[in-house]
Amino acid sequence: MWNSIEIKIFMVxxxxxxxxxxGVFGVLPELERDIVTKFHWLTHDQFIxxxxxxxxxxxxxxxxxPMIGYRIAGLSGFIAGFFGIYSMPLVIMGGAFYFYHRYRNLAFVRKLELGLRPLVLGLIASSAIQLWWEQSSTLLSQKFPALALSIAITVAGIFWMKSRKVNALVLIFSAGMVGWVGHILVDG
Amino acid sequence: MKEVSNWKWVALNLKIGALSFGSSGRALLYQKAIVDENRWLSDDEFREVFTLTQVLPGPNLVNLSVYLGFRLSGLMGTALGLLALALPGAVMLVAAYHLLGFARTPLEPFFKGVSIGSVLLFFVLVAKNAQGFGQSAHFSKGVPRFKRLSRFAVAIGVGGFAMSGVSLSLLLPLGALAGIALEFIYVE
Structure with missing residues (x-):
């Protein structure tokens, strides 16, 4: 039982x-090492x-x-992958809430938390810019129109969000449509 | 402290889990729904929870959803909310695998546009929360200028070093130290 493949998937x-x-991007190499190199469950190509x-x-x-689990072992692999990745956040966040929430009004705790905010925002800003650059440069087959289109989508989107109360989901889908039309116009 | 019914919490997670794509910038969707639309939390408390869930280990968006679930709804709502967030996409992925295989679909440019739209949420998220650097629960006038600028400086420094490829194991403790030292040295 303890050596079953589902347990291994769960543990990975x-x-x-x-x-x-x-996000998942930071740990992708680590995941690939386990799935491809260590256990030989999938090939590199299948993983990508x-x-x-x-x-x-x-x-x-x-x-x-869960999808990787599914490719390895079918439905039981799916379940093992799903609970493997999502069960610990439930435990850790439950613990964090239980402890943190009763002490959050202490001046000391408040200062610690305020002190971490610039760090978190700085990291998010850097990953946003990097992600934006990666995705912009591959939007179309050629780099220049791709970047121009991506800048246009981004600027228009930010103004759209500021000027009226647009639903964020509508905005995301609109950006998708613009990307699609751009592809048809430029790449044919 | 059950402020939000299980049903409402599941509905919000389902909306984000089943309809939104891309990056952890989708924390903005939680912020808009919880702070702006429903006023379940104050801006400041949301930023507090956001900071905490980002510095603890685990997938960002999942951490955020789970902590907020405990804060607003209780264990049952949290667990159901997590299922609503994570399961629809996973099932769709298996379905897409069986229906399409890994053939490149003509929808690809659409999804690239969608991913740029979702990075845009990232930028808005950063801008919205950087406003918190100047707000204070203790001073109606807001945070003194020197402190505000120092917080920005830490954030920009962390972001810049992160983009220039300084390893996170060095950057995290230093950024945290700088931010926390600032709060303790420069008391309001």
Whole structure:
């Protein structure tokens, strides 16, 4: 029982959920090392294919984890991957809430938390810029129109969000439509 | 402290889990729904929770959803909310795998546009929360200028070093130290 493949899948993703800091991108090499090099469950190509396909479905970007489990062991692998990646956040956040929430009004705790805000925002800003650059440069087949289109989408989107109370989901889908039209016009 | 019914919490997570794509910038969707639309939390408390869930290990968006779930709704709502956030995408991914395989779909440029739209949320999230650097619960006038600028300086420094490839194991403790020292040295 303890050597079953489901347990192994569960443990791989449990470990992943503990070391992931930020999104799935930071831990992708680590995950590939386990899935491809260590256990030989998938080939490198299969791993990348799964990652790419996972970009086109909604949900947290960890959404590829149950899918990897599914490719390895079918439905039971899916379940093992799902609970592997999502069970620890439930435990850690439950513990964090239980402890933090009763002490949050202490002046000392308040200062610690305020002190971490610039760090967190700085990190998010840097990953936003890096992500934006990566995705912009591959929007179309040629780099220059791709960047121009991406800047246009970004600036228009920010103004749109500021000027009226636009629903963020509508905005995301509109950006998708613009990207699509741009592709048809430029790449044919 | 059950402020939000299980049903409402699941509905919000389902909306974000089943309809939104891309980056952890989707924390903005939680912020808009919880702070701006429903006023379940103050701006300041949301920023506090956001900071905490980002510095603890685990997938960002999942951490945020789970902590907010405990804060607003209780264990049952949290667990159901997590399922609503994570399961639809995972099931869609398996369905897409069986229906499309890994063939590149003509929808690809659409999803690239969508991902730029969702990075845009990231930028708005950063801008919205950087406003918190100047707000204070103790001073109606806001935070003194020197302190505000120092917080910005720490954030920009962390972001700049992160983009120039300084390792996180060095940057995290230093950024945290600088931010926390600032709060303790420069008392309001």
């Amino acid at each position: 993703f449990l470990k992943l959920s503990l070391i992931s800091f930020g 294919q799964t990652f790419v396909l996972a970009q086109v479905v909604p949900g947290p970007n960890m959404v590829m984890c």
